Amino acid sequence: MADTTAIPASVVRNLSDKLYEKRKNAALEIEGIVKQLAAAGDHDKISAVINLLTYEFTYSAQANHRKGGLIGLAAATVGLSTEAAQHLEQIVPPVLNSFADQDSRVRYYACEALYNIAKVVRGDFIIFFNKIFDALCKLSADSDANVQSAAHLLDRLVKVNGFTFNIEEFIPLLRERMNVLNPYVRQFLVGWITVLDSVPDIDMLGFLPDFLDGLFNMLSDSSHEIRQQADAALSEFLQEIKNSPSVDYGRMAEILVQRAGALDEFTRLTAVTWINEFVKLGGDQLVPYYADILGAILPCISDKEEKIRAVARETNEELRMIKADPAEGFDVKAILSIAKRQLSSEWEATRIEALHWISALLEKHRLEVLSYLNDIFDTLLKGLSDPVDEVVLLVLEVHACIAKDEQHFRQLVVFLVHNFRVDKNLLEKRGALIIRRLCVLLDAERVYRELSTILEGEADLDFASTMVQALNLILLTSSELSGLRDLLKQSLANADGKNLFVSLYASWCHSPMAIISLCLLAQTYQHASAVIQSLVEEDINVKFLVQLDKLIRLLETPIFAYLRLQLLDPGRYMWLLKALYGLLMLLPQQSAAFKVLRTRLKTVPSYSLSSEQIKRTSSGNPYSQILHHMPSGSQIMEDGDISRDLGSVPNGINFAARLQQFEQMQRQHRLHAKSESLSLSQFRNNSTSSKEMQKPEEPSRSVSESNRPSSRSSSRRGPGQLQL
Numbered sequence: 212m213a214d215t216t217a218i219p220a221s222v223v224r225n226l227s228d229k230l231y232e233k234r235k236n237a238a239l240e241i242e243g244i245v246k247q248l249a250a251a252g253d254h255d256k257i258s259a260v261i262n263l264l265t266y267e268f269t270y271s272a273q274a275n276h277r278k279g280g281l282i283g284l285a286a287a288t289v290g291l292s293t294e295a296a297q298h299l300e301q302i303v304p305p306v307l308n309s310f311a312d313q314d315s316r317v318r319y320y321a322c323e324a325l326y327n328i329a330k331v332v333r334g335d336f337i338i339f340f341n342k343i344f345d346a347l348c349k350l351s352a353d354s355d356a357n358v359q360s361a362a363h364l365l366d367r368l369v370k371v372n373g374f375t376f377n378i379e380e381f382i383p384l385l386r387e388r389m390n391v392l393n394p395y396v397r398q399f400l401v402g403w404i405t406v407l408d409s410v411p412d413i414d415m416l417g418f419l420p421d422f423l424d425g426l427f428n429m430l431s432d433s434s435h436e437i438r439q440q441a442d443a444a445l446s447e448f449l450q451e452i453k454n455s456p457s458v459d460y461g462r463m464a465e466i467l468v469q470r471a472g473a474l475d476e477f478t479r480l481t482a483v484t485w486i487n488e489f490v491k492l493g494g495d496q497l498v499p500y501y502a503d504i505l506g507a508i509l510p511c512i513s514d515k516e517e518k519i520r521a522v523a524r525e526t527n528e529e530l531r532m533i534k535a536d537p538a539e540g541f542d543v544k545a546i547l548s549i550a551k552r553q554l555s556s557e558w559e560a561t562r563i564e565a566l567h568w569i570s571a572l573l574e575k576h577r578l579e580v581l582s583y584l585n586d587i588f589d590t591l592l593k594g595l596s597d598p599v600d601e602v603v604l605l606v607l608e609v610h611a612c613i614a615k616d617e618q619h620f621r622q623l624v625v626f627l628v629h630n631f632r633v634d635k636n637l638l639e640k641r642g643a644l645i646i647r648r649l650c651v652l653l654d655a656e657r658v659y660r661e662l663s664t665i666l667e668g669e670a671d672l673d674f675a676s677t678m679v680q681a682l683n684l685i686l687l688t689s690s691e692l693s694g695l696r697d698l699l700k701q702s703l704a705n706a707d708g709k710n711l712f713v714s715l716y717a718s719w720c721h722s723p724m725a726i727i728s729l730c731l732l733a734q735t736y737q738h739a740s741a742v743i744q745s746l747v748e749e750d751i752n753v754k755f756l757v758q759l760d761k762l763i764r765l766l767e768t769p770i771f772a773y774l775r776l777q778l779l780d781p782g783r784y785m786w787l788l789k790a791l792y793g794l795l796m797l798l799p800q801q802s803a804a805f806k807v808l809r810t811r812l813k814t815v816p817s818y819s820l821s822s823e824q825i826k827r828t829s830s831g832n833p834y835s836q837i838l839h840h841m842p843s844g845s846q847i848m849e850d851g852d853i854s855r856d857l858g859s860v861p862n863g864i865n866f867a868a869r870l871q872q873f874e875q876m877q878r879q880h881r882l883h884a885k886s887e888s889l890s891l892s893q894f895r896n897n898s899t900s901s902k903e904m905q906k907p908e909e910p911s912r913s914v915s916e917s918n919r920p921s922s923r924s925s926s927r928r929g930p931g932q933l934q935l
Contacts, residue, residue, distance in 0.1 A: 217259040218244065226268065226279035234279045238286035245290030254297070261287055261301045269305040274314045281309055281320045285327040295328075296335040302328060303339050310346040315355035322350065322361035329368050341384050343369060344403070348388050351399035359395070366399065370406050378407075382418045389425025394434045401429065401440040408447065416451050420462035423448075427466065427482065431475035442481065449485060453492065460493040464500045471507035480519050483511050487526040490533075498535050502545035505530060509549070509565060513558030520560075527564060531571055543572060543579040544586075551587045559599050566594070566605040573612045584613065588622075592630055595645055596637050603641060604648055611652035620653065624661045632674050642681050647691045655695045656711060659686070666718035672883045675721040680758060683725040687732065687765055696770065702733035702864070709864055716869055720876035723750055724758035727794070731766075731774060736786035738866045743793035745874055749881045751797060759794060763804040766811070778815045788815065 218226075218241065225237035241260065248257045264287065268280025284302050288295045295302070306328065309321035325343070347369070350362035388400055404422065408415040429441035452458050467489070470482035486504055489497060497504065508530070511523035535541035546568065553565035569587070572580050594606035614620040627645070631638040650658050662682060669675035686692055699715075701708035712733050719725045723746060730739035765771060777784045791812060798805040 217256060217263050223263075223267075226283055227271075227273065227276045228279070229275050234275075234282055237279065238282045241283050242286040242290040245287045246292075249291050249294050254294075257287070257291065257298060258301065261298060265301065265305045269309060274317060277309065277312065277314070277317050278320050281306060281317070281324040285324040288328045288331050292331065295332050299332060299335065299338070307339070307342050307346055310350060315353070315358055318350065318353065318355070318358045319361050322358065322365050326361070326365045326368055329365070340369075341381055344381070345384060345388075348391075348396055348399055352391075352393040352395040366402075370403075378413055378415075378418070382421050386421045386425070389422050389428070394432065394437055397429050397432060397437050398434075398440065400425070401437065401444055405440075405444055405447075408444075408451075416448065416455060416458070419448055420459055420466065423463055424466045424470070427470045427473075427478055430478045430481055431473065438477070442477075445481060445485075449488060453488065458492070460489055460496045461500060464489060464493070464497060464504060468500075468503045468507040471511060476516055476519070479511065479514065480516065480522070483508070483519055483522045483526065487522050487529070490526055490529045495539065498540045499542070501530065501533075501535065502542055502549050505546060505568070506549040506552070509553045509561050510556065510558070512564050513556070513560045531568070534575075537576065537579060543576050544583050546572060547580065547583055547587055551590050554590050554594055559602065562594075562597065562599075562602050563605060566602065566609055569609050570605070570612060573609065581613070581616075581619070584619070588626070592626055595627075595630065595641060596634065600644065603644060607645060607648045607652060611649065614653055620657075621661065624658070625665060628662065628665050628669075628678070631678060632671060635677075638678065638681060643685050643689070646682065646685050647689045650689075650695075651691050655692050656698065659695065660711070660714050663715050663718040666721065669718075669721075672721065672880055675718070676880065679719055679721045679725045683719065683722065683728050684761065687728060687770060688768075696732060699729070699733045700773070702735060706863075708733070713864065713869075717872065720873045721880070722758070723873075723877065724755060724762060726873055727790075728762055728765075731762075731771070731790070734774075735864070735866070736784065736790050738869065739790040740786050740793055741866070741870055742873060743790060743797070745870065745877075746797075747881075749884065750877060756798070756802075759797065760802065760804040763794070763798070763808050767807065775811070778811075781815050781817075788812075 222237045222240045222244075225233045226241070228234055228237075241264075245257055245260060248254075248260070261284065264280045264283040268276045268283060271277055271280065284306060288298075288302055291298060303325070306321055306325050309317055309324075312318050312321065347362055347366050350358060351366070353359050353362065385400070385404070388396065391397065391400075404415065404426070407413050426441050426445055429437055430445075432438050432441070464486070467482045467486050470478055471486060473479050473482065486507065490504065505527075508523050508526050511519050512527060514520050514523065537543055550565040550568045550572075553561050556562050556565070569580070569591075591606055591609060595603055597603050597606065610623050614623045627649075631642065646658070646662075659682070662678075666675050666678055666682075669678075686695065695711070698705070698708045698711055702712040703709075712729070712735075715729060716726070719729050723742065726742050727739050730736065730742065766774065774787070777787055781788050791808065795805065795808050795812065798808065
């Protein structure tokens with residue numbers, strides 16, 4: 212129980228009066244009483260007065276009593292003057308407790324009381340700083356405007372009183388409050404951070420990682436003023452970081468990485484700007500965080516905001532120029548993992564930079580990258596299907612860099628063929644680009660030899676035929692493969708050309724038109740004629756004619772200029788003529804290709820042919836050069852080379868064996884086609900049977916009626932259309 216005799220009864224009565232003036236007068240009397248007691252040194256009675264004010268007034272259920280108690284405590288502090296410090300443990304707690312009072316007027320008087328107390332004791336009440344700060348933080352968002360104003364006045368007074376408190380104990384409280392979303396609280400917190408940072412004796416930079424995330428969080432606040440204050444505080448801290456010799460970059464880097472992916476544009480820009488400065492300043496401290504930083508920067512390279520893209524690109528280049536070693540903590544696997552993940556990005560620029568990173572890692576840390584090759588190889592192969600050509604070309608450069616080793620080269624080509632097999636769209640849309648680029652990066656002959664070896668034993672005959680046709684078209688048309696074509700032209704005179712011809716021949720057997728094209732390119736015209744003569748009815752289908760049409764058109768291009776010039780000497784290149792006439796005979800007469808080839812053959816001069824070599828027709832037949840007379844017992848093996856020995860093999864090429872190889876492969880294709888046709892027929896029969904079983908019986912019709920064609924269906928057929 213409090214000693215009620217410490218204060219006269221009249222004063223006690225007035226202190227709880229509902230009128231402010233009476234409470235004020237009572238407070239002045241308490242001030243005089245305490246002042247007399249302090250002068251007498253009677254601190255026991257002073258404590259009794261404070262206890263009476265605390266327990267009988269500030270903790271009272273009556274609002275007017277609580278108001279009187281607060282004004283009385285402030286008056287007692289004024290009366291104590293310089294001796295107030297030794298009684299603060301009694302005075303301040305009940306005032307702080309009143310900050311949470313339900314009555315807004317009590318909260319207002321609590322602010323007023325603490326303001327007056329602070330004016331008296333100044334820096335001495337710093338022992339309660341954390342509690343006062345916490346209370347002010349709450350009051351800054353008070354629902355009553357008068358309480359807010361009083362709290363702001365108290366806040367300003369506290370700030371100007373100087374600080375010698377324990378910052379280590381204060382920071383956890385600050386960190387906790389930084390997550391509050393109330394705009395008044397945020398404004399209050401930013402103000403305090405700015406003030407504390409300006410105090411020379413307080414190293415706020417050292418504690419920046421504790422509240423940095425909160426400041427970044429404020430950059431997206433709906434209030435422009437709060438965004439501006441937070442940005443100003445961050446700019447000041449960044450400037451301090453640039454001038455400070457010792458900064459904890461690591462902890463802050465983790466926060467910046469998260470904020471670089473924020474939805475708010477201004478937050479992203481600020482985070483990327485900070486990361487850019489950190490990369491320039493951080494040095495070795497940031498090596499363990501390179502992967503995380505890269506993971507934040509790569510998406511920003513494709514940001515919709517140009518400023519963010521520019522800073523991200525600059526940061527990316529800075530990162531790539533840093534020379535770091537795995538022994539120093541540089542995690543190659545983590546960087547590769549980030550690059551792999553960004554290869555699946557929807558943004559083109561990000562995918563491109565991810566590939567640049569993989570290339571850079573291969574250049575600097577090849578062994579480490581190859582040890583993790585299985586982790587990224589499938590993703591790199593999928594990159595070949597990218598809709599952007601630049602990405603595909605970069606993927607191929609990475610593959611080519613990996614394939615410098617023979618083991619990885621073989622693996623690349625095997626996987627590439629596998630991808631073409633399972634993704635026909637990839638072969639159709641990207642096949643030419645991929646093959647041509649690989650030929651430039653890895654040597655065309657090496658690539659084609661390896662592809663031929665794989666396709667020679669391909670079990671899927673349909674795919675093998677399609678793939679060979681694609682490779683053959685690339686060989687005949689691509690400028691990148693001009694050297695390969697020149698080598699093949701020397702097949703009859705050069706060992707390297709012969710070896711290449713034989714190597715390609717084995718897989719080219721999957722396509723008759725590919726073999727004929729290869730023979731024309733290698734100038735093995737007699738063999739080309741033999742291949743044409745070996746074709747049977749099943750070989751000459753729609754696909755074959757389409758390929759033949761392409762070849763006829765290619766014969767008119769500069770690539771086959773040498774062949775057309777050879778037609779100027781038909782006496783020497785009789786097998787070439789026979790091969791071309793053979794192709795002409797396979798073409799439908801109404802086709803455009805037939806007319807093109809016939810027109811070309813009409814231009815072959817006859818003056819170089821003797822009467823023994825050519826017969827002229829008197830009927831005006833346009834094919835004026837048709838039959839060749841050869842000396843008895845001789846056999847022309849290739850144009851210009853006459854040998855009496857039928858078993859000779861020009862330049863070591865056994866053409867008879869090659870022809871057998873071709874015929875055997877074509878037999879396999881014919882058997883496969885028949886098997887496929889039979890399976891399809893059985894499936895259709897089964898489907899028809901099941902439908903007939905489910906179909907209700909219809910009235911029978913006469914034979915003549917059922918065999919009569921429908922007039923309606925007949926009328927629907929257009930001219931030149933067949934009824935199937």
